[in-house]
Amino acid sequence: MLEFSPIFSLGESLLPFVAHLITEKKEDGSFASIDERAQATLKLLQAKVVGREKDGSVLVAWVGETNKEGAVGKSVTLIGLLEGRSPLSLLYSHDELIHVVSASIDQGRSLLSFTEASQQSTDGEDSG
Numbered sequence: 001m002l003e004f005s006p007i008f009s010l011g012e013s014l015l016p017f018v019a020h021l022i023t024e025k026k027e028d029g030s031f032a033s034i035d036e037r038a039q040a041t042l043k044l045l046q047a048k049v050v051g052r053e054k055d056g057s058v059l060v061a062w063v064g065e066t067n068k069e070g071a072v073g074k075s076v077t078l079i080g081l082l083e084g085r086s087p088l089s090l091l092y093s094h095d096e097l098i099h100v101v102s103a104s105i106d107q108g109r110s111l112l113s114f115t116e117a118s119q120q121s122t123d124g125e126d127s128g
Contacts, residue, residue: 050079050114051103058082061100061114064093079103079114 051059064078077094091105091112103114 048100050100051105053105055107056084057105059091059103059105060088061103063097079112081105081109 047060047062049058050061053059058081060080060082062078062080064076065074074095075097077096077098077100078090079092079094079100080088080090082088092114098116099118100114101117103112105112
């Protein structure tokens with residue numbers, strides 16, 4: 001009989017990266033609204049595994065926001081690495097939203113590669 005055991009929890013690993021959206025006070029001293037909390041939760045649910053390495057580490061991509069003082073953050077794509085029971089480490093932040101479909105990192109953790117998918121319009125120009 002096969003027995004499976006969890007290696008990591010994607011939700012628990014990503015929670016610190018979206019928790020600031022829920023618990024951080026705004027400039028006026030208020031906390032995030034219910035809509036803002038819902039948006040933070042939605043971003044967490046959009047996280048996906050985009051790669052797994054030979055050593056068992058897992059690459060994850062999710063939507064985040066840039067932190068601009070006094071301004072609304074811009075949505076960006078983030079790529080992180082889960083190694084065993086260690087906390088998720090942020091590897092890369094792309095300056096816009098992209099659709100990452102796969103990723104890999106070398107053994108020395110110095111080179112990250114990823115593949116993004118985009119739609120092509122009928123006239124041959126990229127649309128996204």
